[in-house]
Every structure is written in structure tokens, then in C-alpha cells.
Amino acid sequence: MYKNHECVKKEQYIIFVDKRFAQFSKTEIAAVLGDFSEIYRSDKFIVIETDAGKNAATALVEQTIFINNAIPILGVFDYSSGFADIISAIGNSLRHGERFKLEAFNANSNTKQSAKTIEVKIGEALESMGHIADLNDPDTNFSIIFSGNSAYVGRMASDGDHKIMDEFRRSNRETTNKISRAEFKLKEAFEYFKVDVKRIKSAIDIGAAPGGWSRIVSDFGIKVLAIDKAELVYKSPHIIHIRERGDKVGKDVLEKFGKADLLLIDANIGPRDSTELALKFAGSIKDGAYLILTLKIVNGNISDHIKTAMDVLSQGYTSIKLKKLPHNRLEITCFAVKK
Numbered sequence: 001m002y003k004n005h006e007c008v009k010k011e012q013y014i015i016f017v018d019k020r021f022a023q024f025s026k027t028e029i030a031a032v033l034g035d036f037s038e039i040y041r042s043d044k045f046i047v048i049e050t051d052a053g054k055n056a057a058t059a060l061v062e063q064t065i066f067i068n069n070a071i072p073i074l075g076v077f078d079y080s081s082g083f084a085d086i087i088s089a090i091g092n093s094l095r096h097g098e099r100f101k102l103e104a105f106n107a108n109s110n111t112k113q114s115a116k117t118i119e120v121k122i123g124e125a126l127e128s129m130g131h132i133a134d135l136n137d138p139d140t141n142f143s144i145i146f147s148g149n150s151a152y153v154g155r156m157a158s159d160g161d162h163k164i165m166d167e168f169r170r171s172n173r174e175t176t177n178k179i180s181r182a183e184f185k186l187k188e189a190f191e192y193f194k195v196d197v198k199r200i201k202s203a204i205d206i207g208a209a210p211g212g213w214s215r216i217v218s219d220f221g222i223k224v225l226a227i228d229k230a231e232l233v234y235k236s237p238h239i240i241h242i243r244e245r246g247d248k249v250g251k252d253v254l255e256k257f258g259k260a261d262l263l264l265i266d267a268n269i270g271p272r273d274s275t276e277l278a279l280k281f282a283g284s285i286k287d288g289a290y291l292i293l294t295l296k297i298v299n300g301n302i303s304d305h306i307k308t309a310m311d312v313l314s315q316g317y318t319s320i321k322l323k324k325l326p327h328n329r330l331e332i333t334c335f336a337v338k339k
């Protein structure tokens with residue numbers, strides 16, 4: 001049974017949250033949408049209803065730090081007597097031969113079947129209707145959350161405006177030969193913050209070991225000054241390794257390297273130390289150069305860390321943006337432009 005009424009103008013969205021940062025979701029959603037009502041919440045998903053308009057999903061991802069994805073809801077179904085309604089709603093929303101990807105999640109559902117089992121059943125039924133399951137390159141993504149007797153079905157086109165977080169995961173899965181998880185964080189940052197890599201000729205990478213970020217940028221032909229006391233696994237003629245802590249690097253080394261177009265900081269230090277390092281190194285990068293820095297939230301109050309970071313960085317940088325990207329764990333990626 002379809003629970004929505006045609007006449008209701010409000011849109012519903014499934015919001016994906018990271019449970020480590022779930023406490024911020026309500027405030028962040030309210031800041032973007034103003035008025036909204038929460039109709040379901042678990043530690044990973046929130047379902048909300050809003051009359052904020054069609055672009056709400058994009059705004060929720062782009063204007064918040066902690067929201068990874070917001071997916072418009074196709075329908076809410078009572079599945080206690082089977083999945084036929086879900087299958088026909090999804091099937092009818094696809095063109096013949098359209099490639100789809102389905103992900104089911106169990107959040108205190110009343111079914112004994114696992115989400116994976118249901119996912120396979122629905123997927124097979126859709127394939128028998130002529131649609132093509134494609135986990136790597138779908139045209140359309142469906143997320144189904146089973147909770148109690150209700151199934152919340154979200155639908156998102158891969159080429160939609162708010163695709164970005166899912167796309168990261170897809171392109172990341174295709175990557176082989178990786179040095180560290182850190183590499184994903186940098187790729188995600190380049191994509192999410194729309195960094196124009198072609199503009200970059202040289203980069204300073206502080207906290208560079210084992211070398212993932214240095215490898216990514218040097219693979220673009222960018223000259224890298226990699227700073228870390230630890231060994232770099234990856235070597236390249238494009239990379240100069242300085243075995244030193246960031247704050248101990250001599251002026252002569254930096255002057256010889258020349259002012260860089262990109263400053264990367266992924267060192268294992270707290271938000272105050274890393275942002276102060278970014279400020280210190282602002283003199284070694286060009287005006288308009290990019291900064292990509294990971295704020296490590298190891299302990300203390302997250303809001304305080306964010307405020308500290310903004311206060312310190314705003315002394316030397318503009319266009320400061322923060323986002324917890326899919327591969328960030330207890331950390332937030334920060335993007336800024338040198339003033």
C-alpha cells in the first residue's frame with residue numbers, strides 16, 4: 001500500500017548521516033531548509049519532510065559538513081504482505097533497459113530476511129522486467145530502508161546534481177594499487193571542492209608519508225615537496241622528500257622550491273596545530289593557491305575544533321569550506337584559498 005497522497009506538495013528525503021556526527025544533523029538540516037519535520041530516525045538515516053523545493057537534496061549536501069547524501073523519496077510502502085508494490089513502483093520509474101543499482105538497509109525492520117536477501121529478490125524481479133542491474137555504472141540508484149513495516153524507497157539519478165558522494169565511492173572502488181586510505185580522501189576533496197588540478201604546477205605536502213597524496217599529485221605531473229620524518233613508500237622524480245616535521249622545515253628549503261600552487265596537510269596533529277601550520281606555510285604558497293587540510297578530531301568538542309580552525313585559517317585564507325567526505329573517519333576535510 002502506497003502511503004503518500006498525491007495532493008501532498010511536501011517532498012520527503014532520506015538523509016544519510018555518519019553516526020559519529022549524527023548529533024549535528026538536526027541543526028545542519030534546519031540551517032539549510034528552515035522548517036522541516038523528521039518522520040523517521042536511526043543512527044544512519046533520517047527521513048525528513050520539507051516543502052523547501054526541488055533543490056533541497058543538493059543544498060543539503062553542499063551546504064553542510066556532515067550530510068553525505070540526501071535522496072528524494074519515491075514512496076513509502078507497507079511491505080507486510082510482500083514486495084510487489086515496491087517492485088512495481090521502482091520498475092515503473094525506470095525506462096526499459098535502464099541500468100539500476102539497489103541498496104537495501106535494515107533498520108529495526110519486522111522482517112526476518114536480511115536486507116541483502118531482499119535486495120537480491122527485488123533486483124531479480126526488476127531484471128525480469130527488462131531492467132539491468134549494474135553496480136558500477138548505474139543510471140539510477142535506489143536506496144530502500146526497511147523499518148517496522150515501512151519501506152522508505154529513495155531514488156537518485158547518477159547524473160543528478162546531488163550525485164557526488166555516490167560517484168566518489170564508485171570511482172574509488174575502481175582504484176587499484178593504492179598506498180593508503182588517505183588517497184581516497186584527496187581524490188574526494190579534488191572532486192567535491194572542484195579543484196582545477198590543471199592549474200597546479202607545484203605542491204607542498206606536509207605529513208606526506210607513506211606517500212599517497214604525493215603520488216596522486218605527482219601523477220598529474222605536479223612537482224611535490226613532501227615533508228615527513230617517516231619514509232615515503234612511493235618515489236618519483238617529481239617528489240623531493242624532506243625528512244623533517246612541518247614546523248621545522250628551513251626557509252632556505254622553501255625558498256629554493258619556490259611558491260607552490262597547492263598546500264596539502266594530512267599530518268597526525270590536532271586542528272589547532274594543523275591550521276597554524278597552514279597559516280605559517282601561507283607565505284610559501286602563491287596568492288589564490290589551494291589548501292587541502294584534514295582536521296583530525298581525535299578528542300574534544302567538535303564544534304570548538306571547527307571554530308578554532310575557521311578562526312585560524314581566516315587570518316590567511318578565504319573561501320573556507322569544510323566537509324566530512326566519505327573516506328574521512330574521525331576527521332573533516334578543509335578546503336581554502338590563500339588570500
Ligand SMILES: C[S@@+](CC[C@H](N)C(=O)[O-])C[C@H]1O[C@@H](n2cnc3c(N)ncnc32)[C@H](O)[C@@H]1O
Nearest residue numbers: 182207208209210211212213245246266267268
Ligand atoms: C595519515 S598520515 C598521512 C598520509 C598521507 N597523506 C598519505 O596519503 O600517504 C600522517 C603523517 O603525518 C606525519 N606527521 C605527524 N606530525 C607531523 C608534523 N608535525 N609534520 C609533518 N608530518 C607530520 C606522520 O609521520 C604521518 O606519516
